[in-house]
Amino acid sequence: MRRPKEKLIEKLLAMSGWLTILTTLGILVILVYESVQFFADVSVWEFLTGTEWTPLFSKKEFGILPLLTATLLTSVIALLVALPIGLSIAIYLNEYANRKFRSTVKPMLEVLASVPTVVYGFFALTIITPFLQSFIPGLAGFNSISPGIVMGIMIIPMISSLSEDALFAVPKSLRDASYGMGATRFQTVFRVLIPSASSGIIVSIILAISRAIGETMIVAIAAGQQPNFTFNPLVPVETITTYIVQVSLGDVPRDSIEYRTIFAAGMVLFIITFVMNNVSLWLKRKYHRQYE
C-alpha cells in the first residue's frame, strides 16, 4: 500500500499552503511588535498629527503627515494621468476597436507594467523633470509631479485591463437597448456602459492607487528625500516608501528609535494598502454576484 507516502506528500503540500498564512502573520507580528515599542517612545497622537518628520536628525520629530501627504500626492497625480488614459483605452478597445487590434494591443500595453521601476525612476528624473522644467518655472529637480506622471504611465495597463473586463461584463441586452434607441457609441458608453460597469471601474481605480501608494523606486529616485509637509507638486517630498528605503540604505543601529521608525511607517503603509485591497476585493465579489 502506498498510503503512508500519499499522506506524507499531502502533509508537505499543506505545509506550503500554510506558509502563505505564516507570511501574513509574520508581517503583522513584526509590524505590530516593533511599532508597539516605537509608540512607547512616541505618542500616537504626535505621530499621526505632527507635521515634521526628522527621525534621522539630532532634533527628532515623528509626525508622519509629511510622508503621508507626499504618498497621497504622488499617487493622486498618478491616478489623474492613468484614469482618463486607461479608461479611454478600455472603452476604445471594448467598443470601437476590432478584435484583432485588441488582441495585439493588450499584451503591448502590459509591457508598460513590466518595465522595472528603477528604470521608470530614471525616466522621471532625467527626462520628464527637465522637460517639465522647460515650461514650468520654479520646478525643482526633485518633485512629485514628474514621478507621479511616470507612475501614472506604469499603472495604465492596470486600469485599462480591469476596466475593460468590467465593461465587457455589461450584459449585451443593455447595450442593444441603447443602440436601439438611436444612441451613438459615445452616448452608449457614457450613459449606459460606464454607469453599469462603475463598480468594476472603481475596483480598478482602487487597485491602481494602492499600487501607486506602495511604489518605491520611482519616487525614491525622482521625488527626493525631503519630508516637506506640502501639497505643492513642484517641490521635493518624501513618501513613506522612500523613507523606508532611505533608512535601509544608511547604517542604522538595531534597536534604535530610527530603526523602529521604518516599522511604524511600514505599519501605516500596510494598513492603507490592506484596507484598499480588501475594499476592492469586496466590491469585486459583490459585482460578480450581480451578473450571476
Place this chain on the structure above:
Amino acid sequence: MNNSTKNRLTDKAFQYFGIFNTFLGLVMLAVFIFVIMQVGLPRLNWDFITSLPSRFPEKAGIYTALIGTFWMLFLTIIFSVTLGVSAGIYLEEYAKKGWFSKLLEINISNLVGVPSVIYGILGLAFFNRYLGLGGSLLAGSLTLSLLIIPVIIVTTRESLKAVPKTIKEGAYALGATRWQTIWKQQLPAASGSIVTGVILALARAIGEAAPLIVVGALVYVPFIPHTPMDDYTLLPIQIFNWTSRPQPEFQVNASAGIIVLLFLTFLLNGISIYLRNKWQKKVKW
C-alpha cells in the same frame, strides 16, 4: 449644425482620443528607450559588463551586480517554484472547500497586493535579523520568493484548473493514486502554462530593488558572491546607485545598465510569450 451631426462628431473625436491614448504610453516608453540607447549604447561594451564597481565612472562596470542578479534569480527560482507550486497543488487538488481554503484564498489575494517594501521589512526583521542571515543572498532570495509565491500559487491553480477533469478520471480509473495522478498527468499537462507564469513572475522579480535594499542588499560590493551566504548587489540597485550620483558620467553608466536590465526583462517576457503561444498551439483538449 444639427444635433445628429454633432453627435457623430463627438463620437469620431472620442474614437481618435482613444487611439491616441492607446499609443500614448507606448510612444513615451519608446522615446525614452531611444534616448537611453543613444546615451547608454556607446558605453555598453565588454569591459562595462566585466568590470567591478568603481569610484571612477569610466572604470565602473556591472560585473558584481550582474552576477548578483543571476544568483538571486537562481535561488529565487528554487525556493519560489518548489513552495509556490506545492501550495498551488494543495489548494487546487487537496484542500476541502471549507473555511480554511476560503481563508487561504482571501489571504493570497491580499498578499498579492502587499507593497514590496513591506516584504522587505519582513525579510529584514525575520531573515536578516532574527535568523541571523544578514544581508546575504539567502536572506534576499527568501524575501523575494515570499514576494512572488502568491503569484506562482495563482498561476499553478489556474493551470491545473485548465487541465480537463477527464485526464484525472482516466488516471484514477487505471489505479493511479492521487499523487501519481497529479505528478504524472496533471502537472505535466499543466507545466507549459505554469512555466509561462513563473517566468513572467521572475521577469518582475528581476527588476525589484526596494525590498532587497530593505533586507540589506548592498549598494557597493567590490567582489562577486560565491555562496548564498555572501553579500551582494543587484543590477537594479546598481542602477539606482548610479542614478543618485551627481556626476553626469554616472548617468551614462546608469543608461547602459538600464539597457542590460531591460534586455533581461524583455527577454524573460519574450520567452514566456513564446512558450505560451507554442503551448496554446499544441494543446487542443
Place this chain on the structure above:
Amino acid sequence: MNQLIAKNVNVWYGENHAIKDVSMVIEPYQVTALIGPSGCGKSTFLRLFNRMNDYIDNFRMEGEILINETNIYDPTVNTEALRKKVGMVFQKPNPFPTSIYENVAFGMKIQGMNKKSELDEIVETSLRKAVLWDEVKDSLKKSAFSLSGGQQQRLCIARTLAVEPEVILMDEPASALDPISTSKLENLIFELKKSYTIVIVTHNMQQAGRISDQTAFFFMGKLIEYDSTKKMFLKPTHLQTQNYITGRFG
C-alpha cells in the same frame, strides 16, 4: 472471476437521491447493458463498481457492492488495487496528452514496472487486443491526440486492458463516435467479453440489443427491470420498460 453484486444500494448527491435501493447481480463474462433515460442514475450506478464517485464532494452511499465476495466499500479496501481489477472507459475518449505508447504504458509504470522490453510487449498485446495495433504500430511515439475519435476510444480501451482488469465498465463509449467507429467498437466489445466481464451504459437501444446478454432498465434512480436482453426486448414485464424500449419516451 465471480459475479458483481449490488445489495440494497442507495446513493445521494447532497439531497438528491440518485440511486434508490438497487440490488442486482451481474454475471461474469457477459455484457450487461444499463439503459434508461438521461439522469436516471446509470453513470452513478456504473461508477459505484470502481469507486469513481468517491471524489465527488457531496456523494454518499449506503448498501454493499461485492466483487469476488468482498465489499469494495469496506474501509480496508485499497481503491487503487480495486481500479486495476475494474477498469473503465469513458463517454468521451480521454487519452492523456502524451504519446500513444505512453498512454498504454502509464498503468504499468505507476505500478513500478519500468523494464522497456516488458513494457513494449504489454503495449503491443494491449493494442492488438483493442484492434488498434495495425493502425498505430508505426506511430507509437506520436501524440494520442493525432488519432481519430474512434481510434482514441480504442486506445483508451487498450490502456485499460494493459493493467489486466477482470471487469471493464463502459459509460456510453460510442456516444461521441461516428457509425463506422461505433461498429468497430461493438465488434471489439463482442471479442472482449470472452475474457472480461463487461458492464456498459448506453442510450442506444439498437446497440444494447446488438451487443448485450443482459439488460437492466433504470428509471428515476430505481432498477425497474433486469433480465436477459432477448426477454427485455421481446417481452418486457413492465409497461415503463416497454415504452422506453419502443421509444415512446426518454
